[in-house]
Amino acid sequence: MTGDDRPEFLLRLPGGPVKHRPRGVLLDGNGTNGSRKFLVRAGSAARDHVMPSLHKHFRGPFRRREELKEQGVLVPSSRWHGWLELTEDVECSSPSFAAVLLAGAPRNGWVEWRTEDGTPLGDFMTGVGSGPNRTWLVRGSNVAGLDLVRRLWLPEGLVTLAASRLRQGLVEGTSKEDLRTVVREDYESTATYSQKQDLVEALHAFLSRMKPGDTVCTISDGRFHVGEITGPAVQTDSEAGRSNLRRPVTWQDDGHPYEDLPEELQQKLSIQHDVVDLSAVQALIDGLGLTDEELAVEAESIERDPSEEIPAIAARRELELPEPTDELASELLVHDTAWLREVRDLLWDDRQLVLYGPPGTGKTYLALKLAEFLGGGPEQVKLVQFHPSYAYEDFFEGFRPQEDPETREVAFRLTAGPLRELADLASREGNRHIPHFMIIDEINRANLAKVFGELYFLLEYRNKSVRLTYSGDDFALPPNLFVIGTMNTADRSIALVDAAMRRRFAFVELSPRTEPTQGLLRRWLASRGMDGEPAELLDALNSRIDDADFRIGPSYLMKRGVYRDGGLERTWRTKILPLLEEHHYGEDVDVEKRYGLAALRASLPAGPTRTSAPSVAADGESPWFAAPVLGEGPTAP
Incomplete structure (x- = not known):
C-alpha cells in the first residue's frame, strides 16, 4: 500500500488534545522479526508521564521514549499544556510499540489505532482471525530436546510451532477441515490418531485464529513469559526441520516465577497441548507484575466506564470465607463460636472436609447450614447422597438415555452430573469470588475411587487439570468450590475409606462424648x-x-x-x-x-x-x- 491508498490511523489518549490526536500509518516493511512497522506523524501528542512499571516490563518503548527526549524529537508541547509533542516522524517496530511509546502505558496497537470512522487497525490485515483479541499459550521449552524459548523466541522476537513434515504453501485462514486432510496425508504413518487430532487443533489456532494484537504466553526454566503477536504467520524451513511455522512477537522483558502465578492460571497452564486458549484467564495475565495502584493508574488512561471494576483487579481479588458469627453459633446451638471458626479455617486451608460421627449427631444439618452461611445462600450449595451403586457417571458426567423432545427418539447423550454442574456454575464469570459447596452425605458408602475417577487427583492438586474420561475436556476444580462430606461411624463401610481419602480431607468429629454435640x-x-x-x-x-x-x-x-x-x-x-x-x-x-x-x-x-x-x-x-x-x-x- 503506497501513497494515498495508505489509511491513516488515530490514537485516543484520554484527556489529551482532541483536535490533534496522534496520527500514523502502517508501513509495508517488516522489522527484524517480521512485525509490520508503524510510522507516527510529526505533531502527534504524547503523555508527559509514564506508568511506574513501564521501564520494567516494556524496556524497549521506555528507552526509545527517553532517547527521543534527549534528541529533541519528543518535547514539551507549546500548544497543549502538560503534554509532549513529536517534532518529526518516528518509525516504530510495531503499532503496539508506537502506542506504548505515546501513552506511556501498555497498549494493544492493533485495537487502539483506529481510522476516523472507528475501524481498528487489525481489521485491515488480511488472512487473520476476527473477533476480540485472545490470549494463547504456546509451548516451546522442549522441542526435539531444545528450549526454543531461550534459544530462539526471546532473543529474536518469535513464537514458532513444530510442523517439520507439513507441506509448504499453507496460508493464514486455512480451514480446519483442509488442515485435517493435510495432516492425515503428511503424517500418515508417523503420528497416532490422537497426535494428528492435537496437531490439527494447534495448526488451526496458530494459522487461522491467532492474529496481531493477541497475547501469547510460554513457560521456560520455571518462568512464565508474556508477549504480543505483532505480525502474520510465516512458513519457513528451520534448523533440522524442528519448526517451520512462526509469528513475530514483542516479548515483555521480564518473566514471572511459575510458583507465584495465581492458582487458576496454573490450572490452565497444566493442560498438556502445544497450543492452549488462555482467554478465560486473560485478566489474571494482564495484572501480572503490577500492583493494584499501577493498574488503577493505567486504567485512568483508558476510555472505560468508571463504575466498572478494573478486570485485572477483579480477577485477582482473593476468595473469602466469612468468619462465623456469634449469631450463627446461637442459631446452630454450638457451644463456642471458636469451634465454628476452626471448621471454617480447615475448609479454607484444605477445601475438603469430612464431618464424622455416630448417627443423629447433626452432621448433614450442620454441613448444610455452615455451607449456606459461608456461600451466602442455598443457591451456592448442592447436596448428593452416596450409596453402594453410585458411580462416576452419576456424580460427574456420563452417557445417559434421553428422549429427543421433537422426534421422541431415545438416544444416549453426554449428561453432566451434580459435581460438573456445580463446577461450571462456580467458574462462570462473576461467580469466581463466591464460594460454592458440594455436600456429600454418607460419603463412605460408595466406592470412592470409582465415583471420583480421575477427579481424585484434583482433590489434592487443585492447581492442575486433567483430561476427562467421557467428554475429553480439560477440567480443573474451581478454586471457589468446596467439598463437605458426612460419614456415619456406625456404618461398617467406613473401612472402605483408604489413606488416599484421608490425605485429601480434613476430618472433624461430631460425637456425643465431645462438644458441640455433647451438650x-x-x-x-x-x-x-x-x-x-x-x-x-x-x-x-x-x-x-x-x-x-x-x-x-x-x-x-x-x-x-x-x-x-x-x-x-x-x-x-x-x-x-x-x-x-x-x-x-x-x-x-x-x-x-x-x-x-x-x-x-x-x-x-x-x-x-x-x-x-x-x-x-x-x-x-x-x-x-x-x-x-x-x-x-x-x-x-
Whole structure:
C-alpha cells in the first residue's frame, strides 16, 4: 500500500488534545522479526508521564521514549499544556510499540489505532482471525530436546510451532477441515490418531485464529513469559526441520516465577497441548507484575466506564470465607463460636472436609447450614447422597438415555452430573469470588475411587487439570468450590475409606462424648423452656454404650413427635432400641433391660421429671417449635 491508498490511523489518549490526536500509518516493511512497522506523524501528542512499571516490563518503548527526549524529537508541547509533542516522524517496530511509546502505558496497537470512522487497525490485515483479541499459550521449552524459548523466541522476537513434515504453501485462514486432510496425508504413518487430532487443533489456532494484537504466553526454566503477536504467520524451513511455522512477537522483558502465578492460571497452564486458549484467564495475565495502584493508574488512561471494576483487579481479588458469627453459633446451638471458626479455617486451608460421627449427631444439618452461611445462600450449595451403586457417571458426567423432545427418539447423550454442574456454575464469570459447596452425605458408602475417577487427583492438586474420561475436556476444580462430606461411624463401610481419602480431607468429629454435640440436646431443650430429662436420659444411655462409634446422637430427640403424648417412649422403642439391638446382634444382651427407659430413669438422681407431654397448640403442634427443628425435612442428619 503506497501513497494515498495508505489509511491513516488515530490514537485516543484520554484527556489529551482532541483536535490533534496522534496520527500514523502502517508501513509495508517488516522489522527484524517480521512485525509490520508503524510510522507516527510529526505533531502527534504524547503523555508527559509514564506508568511506574513501564521501564520494567516494556524496556524497549521506555528507552526509545527517553532517547527521543534527549534528541529533541519528543518535547514539551507549546500548544497543549502538560503534554509532549513529536517534532518529526518516528518509525516504530510495531503499532503496539508506537502506542506504548505515546501513552506511556501498555497498549494493544492493533485495537487502539483506529481510522476516523472507528475501524481498528487489525481489521485491515488480511488472512487473520476476527473477533476480540485472545490470549494463547504456546509451548516451546522442549522441542526435539531444545528450549526454543531461550534459544530462539526471546532473543529474536518469535513464537514458532513444530510442523517439520507439513507441506509448504499453507496460508493464514486455512480451514480446519483442509488442515485435517493435510495432516492425515503428511503424517500418515508417523503420528497416532490422537497426535494428528492435537496437531490439527494447534495448526488451526496458530494459522487461522491467532492474529496481531493477541497475547501469547510460554513457560521456560520455571518462568512464565508474556508477549504480543505483532505480525502474520510465516512458513519457513528451520534448523533440522524442528519448526517451520512462526509469528513475530514483542516479548515483555521480564518473566514471572511459575510458583507465584495465581492458582487458576496454573490450572490452565497444566493442560498438556502445544497450543492452549488462555482467554478465560486473560485478566489474571494482564495484572501480572503490577500492583493494584499501577493498574488503577493505567486504567485512568483508558476510555472505560468508571463504575466498572478494573478486570485485572477483579480477577485477582482473593476468595473469602466469612468468619462465623456469634449469631450463627446461637442459631446452630454450638457451644463456642471458636469451634465454628476452626471448621471454617480447615475448609479454607484444605477445601475438603469430612464431618464424622455416630448417627443423629447433626452432621448433614450442620454441613448444610455452615455451607449456606459461608456461600451466602442455598443457591451456592448442592447436596448428593452416596450409596453402594453410585458411580462416576452419576456424580460427574456420563452417557445417559434421553428422549429427543421433537422426534421422541431415545438416544444416549453426554449428561453432566451434580459435581460438573456445580463446577461450571462456580467458574462462570462473576461467580469466581463466591464460594460454592458440594455436600456429600454418607460419603463412605460408595466406592470412592470409582465415583471420583480421575477427579481424585484434583482433590489434592487443585492447581492442575486433567483430561476427562467421557467428554475429553480439560477440567480443573474451581478454586471457589468446596467439598463437605458426612460419614456415619456406625456404618461398617467406613473401612472402605483408604489413606488416599484421608490425605485429601480434613476430618472433624461430631460425637456425643465431645462438644458441640455433647451438650446440644440440653441447649436445645433450654432454648425452648423444656424440661431437661431427655438430655439426662440420653447421657445415661450413652454412658452404657462401650463403643463410642455406636453412641446415640441428640437429633433423635429433637423432633416434634418426641414431645407429643407417648412420643418419647415411642421414639425410644422404634428408633433407638433397634439400633442397639443391631449393635449387640449375636450377643447375650437384654437390650430393653440395659437401655430401656425404665432402666435409665431408675438410674437418674431423684428430682422433678417431665413424664407427660407438653401442652399442644390448636394446630396440633407444640408452641415452642416455631424455630426450625434439627433433623427434619431435607436437613436431616
